[in-house]
Amino acid sequence: MKKIYLLLFLFLGCAAYSNSINKANKNSDGISSKTEGMKKYEGFFNYYYDSRTDKVFLEIDKLDQEFLYVQSLAAGIGSNDIGLDRNQMGRERVVKFIRRGPKILMLQPNYSYLAKSENEDERKSVEDAFAQSVLWGFKVEAEDKNKVLIDLSDFLLDDAHNVSGRLKSNGEGSYSVNSSMSAMYLERTKNFPKNSEFEVTLTFTGKATGKHLPTVAPTNSNITVRQHHSFVELPDDGFETRKFDPRSGFWELSYFDYATPISEDIHQRLITRHRLKKKNPEAEVSEAVEPIIYYMDRGTPEPVRSALMEGAAWWNQAFEAAGYKDAFQVKLLPKDADPMDVRYNMINWVHRSTRGWSYGGGVTDPRTGEIIKGHVLLGSLRVRQDYLIAEGLLAPYLEGQPVSDEMEKMALARLRQLAAHEVGHTLGISHSYTSSTEGRASVMDYPHPLIKIKDGKIDLSEAYDDGIGAWDKVSIAYGYQDFPKGADVDAELEKIIQQSFKDGLTFLTDQDARPHGSAHPFAHLWDNGKSLEEELLHLLNVRKIAISNFGENNIKMGEPFASLEEVLVPIYYLHRYQVEAAVKLIGGLNYRYAMRGDGQFTTEFVPAEKQKAALDALLKSTSSEVLTLPESIIKMIPPRPNGYYRSRELVDLRTELTFDPIAAAETSASMTFNLIFNTARAQRLVEYHSRDKSQPSLEFVLNEVISKTWKTKNTNALDGEVSRAVEQVLLTKLFELHAHKSASEQVKAIVGQALFELNKYLTANADTQSFEQKAHFYRGSTRIKQFWEDPKKYETEGELTPPDGSPIGMDMMCR
Template sequence: MSLGRLLVALYLVLCGTTVQAKDIVDYTADMRKYGGYHDFYWDVSTGRVLLQVEEFEREFLLLTGLAQGLGSNPVGLDRNQIGESRLVKFQRVGNKVLLHQLNARYRATSSNPAERRAVEEAFASSVLWGFEVMAQGSDGVLIDFTPFLLSDQHGIAVRLRQAEQGNYSVDKSKSAVYLPRTKNFPKNSEFEVQLTFTGAKPGKYLREVVPTPTLVTLRQHISLIELPDKKYQPRQFHSRSGYFPFAYRDYASAIDQPLDQRFIYRHRLEKKPGSNEVVEPIVYYVDSGVPEPVRSALVEGASWWNQAFTAAGYKDAFRVEILPEDVDPLDVRYNVINWVHRSTRGWSYGYSVFDPRSGEILKGNVTLGSLRVRQDFLIAQGLLQPYVGESADTEALKAMALARIRQLSAHEVGHTLGLAHNFAASTKGRASVMDYPAPLVSLVHTDMDLDKAYATGIGVWDKLAVRYGYGTGKDEQEFLDSVIREAKEQKLRFISDPDSRAINNAHAVSHLWDNGNDPLVEFDRMVELRRHALNNFSTAANPKSAPRSDLEETLVPVYYGHRYQAEAVGKLIGGLDYDYLYNDAEQNSYTLVPAERQQQAIDTLLGTLSPEFLALPEQVLQLIPPKSYGYERTAESFPSYTGVAFDTVALGEAAAGHTLSILMDPQRAARMNQQSARSSEIPGFTQVLNQLTSMALQSEQYSGLQAVIHQRVNHVYIQRLMLLASDRKAAESVRAKAQLELATFQQALGQKKLFGEDPQGYSAHYYFQAKRIEAFMRGELEVKAEDIKAMPPGSPI
């Protein structure tokens, strides 16, 4: 056969295949049709979902979520969790349909198609799935959507592996479509499946929450969502606006303009012509599964945002309601505040589903951990000691916990409005709900006062931020500039996560879980509160019906109550004060913390290493027995070396480790070295090490339990020195000073009389440390940070 005849024959075969393809109407005759954004059919006989694709090359939003979570905060796979917003389209190639994710990070906003195509072809995209055409008709083709739905589109297996919980994969024989929450609407199609993951050697967290840990069953939700029209107007990002940046690279930018374009994430909010009333208000719905009185607290706290929108010139632009029973929380049309249960206390989150083309927020999705309210109640228990007599009054405790829930509700909703954390807000009273507040407890004579533990209402910073994001003016740029100027005039500062969250951050005034505008003053106040609470700690901290051994967990947040304010003090050391300045600013780029305040901060933290600070009162030690039968130690318990017995020394070791991690952080140490080189008045890292070594050698000052605690602090100090000396990521000057201090300590021990009568055990202690240093210097001792006991988790409060 000639080549020509062969091509003709092949063409006829292909044409015949097309003609003989089944018709959609005939193919789906026995199936249930779900009409909506993408029509689909349910084949009950095979358990398949068949999707009808009517338009190709039409862009839409693909969204994943979890309808049923794992219940473990460390793993982070929570109920009603929202995944990545992906811009996709269907493409047909012969008998195949591709689901194609577009790359929205690189673009050319040009009217020239060739210019746009040049960018599209320069960067990779992602084909997420390929489907075979099952049937076709005049209004599109039919594809089997089931294999895609039953695949791990949310990244569950990856998350389990990242959390070191084992290697898992989808078991298709144990997975199926979940029809009760598979629905269709005019602008969004919703699909849900029950996925079972199989694996071996499950990790600790899976064993805690899954009945058969080698089989993990969750429900994955997938949404196909119509993109909004293009009438939304993006708003320019400013580093001091308080918003998350939505960014992309525009290769059509003029040469004298930046390539990277930055806007803010925000909801679309429009006024009716000539009125302050809105075309469509922003409505948030609270999960109907939240119990009272927490539900009312969530509604009230989230509703605070209407104060900000009113101040921005809108009437009734924001409201909060209870989610109707017939509404799916993962439906993109509803902004939802979800109530999430986990096996342990954990974080709450505010996510947004957004248009990847513009940053327009389409759905706010908040997940609030249900155990958060109990942590505040626990803190109040240890401070107020309410369980005296037969009828305990816990109203003040519940009021404090609910006050925190209101603030938390407002905080997470703020994220879904586009707002970032503002950790500098506490320097101006309580200027923002976007800060992380510590409970502000006062000591009035001999009583603890919780009345002002948490603020009520939206903050002054929040009102200004909402004006920037949602307010309007005749000239938009002039209006936005005026809001930034007003913030400066009111001395309202904005500093967010990159400059605040880590313990080694350099910013001197931006902290988490702190209060007040002077870290040193607030620390002294909190130390007095801590001292009073420890001296008065008793069985009245817990209900009469609770096991006596549970007092240990109630004592934890009291004993470690200084931990976050200590971090705030630590940021003064080698610290800088700065704002997110633009080049038109007249002020200096930054200022160094004055030498006197740096030394005060050093002395303050050194005080937390003293045995007097770390030792528990004897009456408290006599309170806490081994765990009662049927109860066990948890992650919320104190660390211990002593088996079932309460370990009063290990809890001091953990506290000392925390302080020393602040004082001896390698980045902070490097800043100290450089700052002291620039100004001889500023204390350098050498001075800190000298003070620590001097404290470690004060063997004659302590006896009894204080001597034992002193020796344990010394052990932690030597461990930290060795960690620093061996840290290859640390600056050479820092490692050098740490090594020299080890040698200095070793030499000082060589001059001590280590033998003879020694009732306090210092001879054995110093001998052991000398041998450790010697082994380390010879390269025979490997040290790890995990060798030191850690505090139980304090975050999130």
């Protein structure tokens, strides 16, 4: 019996040993065994697709090696308001896979805080001082020598683009990924030597609570999009960084270097730019080692495609000026190429349900500022708004006559400029908003169509520019000039900036140009001309001509007469952006991004005469003479017919269905008074007058506005009703200024005194007015008294919303 037990023990021992040998052999070929029957994709990271389980397994042979992770949205939702567009880029992050026992972690190092030092301990001390981010954790599914296999599926199917967060923040509802309705998308899952690309179909389920999602989703409880992931090899260390200069027109990439000597700034700043080198840096003109090539979306129709490619190619003019030959090129995307592939700089033609902004962005190496992929999104409906503006200006549909091609020419000219603008962002260049006052010096401004009057007729032949601007050449020279070996680069860059000063060019960007509260008199959006107040008066004349010619010839034969309102709106509000520009002269401050030693002035007041001229032009824009529509137009616009519904592109009504000309005047005046009586502008008026008595005071502005509104005589016709509506709007804006939490006590005091004096005037003069005007005066007086009962509780009710305006070319920044 003992022998039997001994034999059994030996047998079991041998069996166990044999199993351990088999297991060891299996582990030595673990990945191939695990992936047997799966489709293999060879490339930057090899990976496998298991069609039986719809899973992707990633083979990691680069542990502890950094690479770039980029997520994006390949197929979007189609609503400008929600902001989840086709081919929308997400974040780029430097990451690496690290192993911790049976786990693989995707770790994002912190490149915002570092020590560029040869001392490893110094580098480590900064690394440990600031948080890093683990983006995901995986378990090892199989391994071979120097390789591990992980299941990447859950990572790929996660809401990396934060679609659910965007929907929730926009009030569209609470949604989450439904895994049973989500899957890999193999058509756009590819592998290349330097980048691995993955795409998935994601379905979000939830309950719609907003107004935008139901307009674009076929079933608004189930929202299906496609999400893209890219693993990209980081560029080599041959890229030369270039310092950021606030005068250069470039965007900034910054980090804190704790190895910086205490005599220098710890905050380091670089510009973002593509890698570009001359084949011969010593030559005045040379071809590039590798040109920058942008590719056009194949889904773009003609003649739009050709216009966009032509406009984008304008940038080669700037590179030629910097000494390059054919260094910037635009081509049609190859048929088998993927627009989300980081190897392709893309110009995408993106459709939405409403007009909206276009964007220029891309993928940048956060360590150096090197732009790896330029990526433009152009909203397809913007061109239709320019066409609509041209229809309103030209009244082109004369019965029995061919339609002029001027409208299409203007719209395509705008597209060329738009393509150049957004591509400029992807070259690293920011907005340049003084350029409209310097002879169209940059495509990086926001251009209003330049509308001329010739022989009493409207001329659109120069509505938009036809090439790159002088300032654009300065920026490209600063960012991309390749200097000969041994050159003092910093000194050469300063020469470029100094030459721009001599040429009369300036650079100011977003924070200086926004209309509400910003102070600069020349940095604006959608404006024209050196003299802003004169250009405003010019636009009012253009508007007058267009309105005098307005009628059935503004719409095509067979269109409902109600559709005249769509064409009328951009003409009626044509001056709105020049108002935004002119108002900044009032309480304005001229200044530069001056640096010590560069010879620029720092600040100077806008001359008082200029401010007063601007105020006169602004008040003209609120007058009944300008805002009252002719009876011939009003009676021609009926209520909307069946199938044609009101939208935010139209006038907000107080008359339910019928067109409301008084409401149109009210919203136009509201925009102007809201700008004049901005709290920051009011405070500057108080301050600047105290420093220089020649500067207009807040009291002066208030007296001018009130005397040219409430203290003028009104008729009992339509123009009188328009004036009365405008004056009540003014009262509302004064209440808002006084009640605003940011208004200083002195601003409140001066506005309060103006309201007190106005109330005295209304009370004293009410009985001498016509019935309509008497009622108007008593209403104004009653409102002032009600306001004084408790200014803190004052709320505006029933204010009308103006039709959508920005962006021209059917608030957010380009980027």
